Amino acid sequence: MLARQRPRLLEDYSENGPSLLDERILTFVFKSANWNPFLICQCACVCKRLSELAKRLLWKEFCLSRAPKMMNDLLSGEINGIINGGWNALGKLMCFCAGCHTTRNFQCYPINGHFVRKTRFSCTSGRSFLVPQCRKDTLYVTDPCEHLDNDEDEDEDVGLFRGIIKSFATSRTRRMLLEKGARLEQNEVCPFCRAEVWSLTQAQMIPPSAQRRLACYEDSLEYFICRNGHLHGMCSLLPISDSEGLSEDEGC
Ligand SMILES: [Zn+2]
Ligand SMILES: [Zn+2]
Known part of the structure; x- marks a missing residue:
């Protein structure tokens, strides 16, 4: 009877050639898959080493491949090419609508997060979301992802949006939040990096231009x-007929 052979481990291959865990090989594999985010997620679940590789390299390449201009701009404001919150969080922000739930200042039915195949981030739109004192900050923001309201008694649809402020640590927005003594929220965390969050609604730092840009109801933002x-x-969107002409391009 033949003896059962021990299954060959990945490490065994390193004696006769490059290991399958060689970064250069993995980089070629993921590049040929166009930095597929589902593949990166699966890879990151395999082991700690691959999880670290995904955070350090694969998500970075994913972000650079999808929005090179935006990424180079974000990187130009950081020291040593280190992105605040990590590349994995930024990768998630690029391709994931976070869903929502009722908060201190917004009532809605729960909406699950979901993958978004293509998203446009705009710094022109971003200016509308900042109070005049902070408009020198660069905020990249998406158009609202529209979710139909499941509640038959309500006729408002919910718009969900996401974005990132360049060099947030030195931004006017952060300085203003601190000067105002704004408190971090007790029951909310960032859906992308799990860090604590401030509510700009609570800090009264939402300008009327944000409501116009989103075409949403007053006090529902x-x-x-x-x-x-x-x-x-998140916001409650106006019906299309009411919102026509309210959105204007203010230029970057
Ligand atoms: Zn969505
Ligand atoms: Zn975050």
């Missing part, structure tokens, strides 16, 4: 910003 500068927010 809430957004949060985390310690790493990630933004996520």
